[in-house]
Amino acid sequence: MSFASHDSATRQSQGEAITPEEIASSDAVADEATARYAMILGDDALMLSQRLSSWISRAPELEEDVALANIALDLLGHARFLLTYAGTAWGKTEDDLAYFRDEEEFRSCRLVEQENGDFGRTIARQLIFSTYQHQLYSRLVHSTDPTLAAIADKALKEVQYHQDHAAQWTLRLGLGTEESSRRIQDGLDSLWSYVEELFLDVDPIPALGDVAVLPSSLREDTLHRLREAIEAAGLTVPEMSGAYGSDRTGRFSEQRGYILAEMQVLARQHPGATW
Template sequence: MSEANASATRITPGNALRPEDIALQDAKPADAVARYALGLGDDALILAQRLGWWISRAPELEEDVALANIALDQIGHARSFLTYAGRAWDRTEDDLAYFRREPEFRSVHLVEQPNGDFARTIARQFVVSLYQWELYSRLVHSSDPTLAAIAAKAVKEVDYHRDHATQWVLRLALGTEESRRRMIAGLRLTWPYVEELFTDHPLIDEVGDAGVRPSELRAPFDDAVLTVLTEAELDVPAVPGATGGGRLGRHSEHLGYMLAEMQVLAREHPGASW
């Protein structure tokens, strides 16, 4: 078993968050808190859809399992955030996942990007997992008890995601000439979308102590990135940033295609069960 995959085997589907695990089941968030939770839930939902594509396509059988389980964890986070957000508007998690239009989603552009090859997916996962770990580590101190409870469970799972991605960055960067080339290319394609993760938007002022100001996460994120890339003998990519705007409903050209595939069954057969 490889070192990179050894950490992944600790991630199991049973670790995924479930709405019934959330504290304060009857709590109804304020509108601003609901909109904040919606953005976090959308990030997790869209990332899970991307990661799920790797099932049966990963370079190793164990990576099929690892990426599938990470996707399940993200689905769990999405369910928790969307369930909580939906209480403010009397909408269910399924309503929010399957019956919103593209401009109503609040995911960042990074999670919407195509998987590309395995190295590009790892580069995206490396950035997302480090960002989510910093975010949830602070969100556990939220003044909103339900957000704090979701974060307390999510941060434990994201810690494994972070380790998994880090080990693969090192493995690819310090492996063959070809794997190193692909890792460098993956990081360069990913880096334009990093800045949006740490951009403060007006909602964060409305949320106050219930949320986490994104800009405050940038310094510890950069320190964590530098530690790993230094060990991998890589540089932080020097590339122009992308426009962003996902938190305001302005998305990349990729999201609409993904939503069409993700939502088609629920829209064709609303209310169906099996």
């Protein structure tokens, strides 16, 4: 497996970035704990991708439609890598894991499952999650698991842009009109109780050592950067405690079932269908 990417000083190459197919066909097999970790990260990316793709044809402008779709596709790519790798532990494909797991088998956090709301709320969610994800992947590139490190390396470049996109919009909405500022502040307020869940050291992460990034180790830097971005936009960092039941099991998630119903219906009604 070659994960090298060669860009010259004068031209960006087509690139030799890692692909999910390479992971599937490689000898890399995740052990049980690593697979469960990859599934946590993959499920977050998959759920947010599914949510964001609902903006297609509904964004405020055509250009923003494309931007959100791009981000959704990047996240879908991350999910494909991570679920493909997770599946190697159990002889399952990415599709098995995405389409044929039930609600309580997913490990996504509630933040990414929240409804899009208006554009302000979506940008608030993007700001929180991409800031967290940027911190996460910039550490995961040092994972002692070479496949996870390669996936993080590929994803990091994309997440940098997601973070920038969200921060730019946060500035414009926050410093825009009274209405735009109210809307993104409402978005932040309605989502903030789901932030703490991102930093919980859920199983099996503490046992993975240098293979994984301990979520609690991301808390300080992530919150610091969020505070900077929010205050730069003249907005207020909400002060509220985290919502209860934050353990990624879905037992306390209202939204997950609805997302899965839409995402999985075709694959389940027509198993093996291709399009």
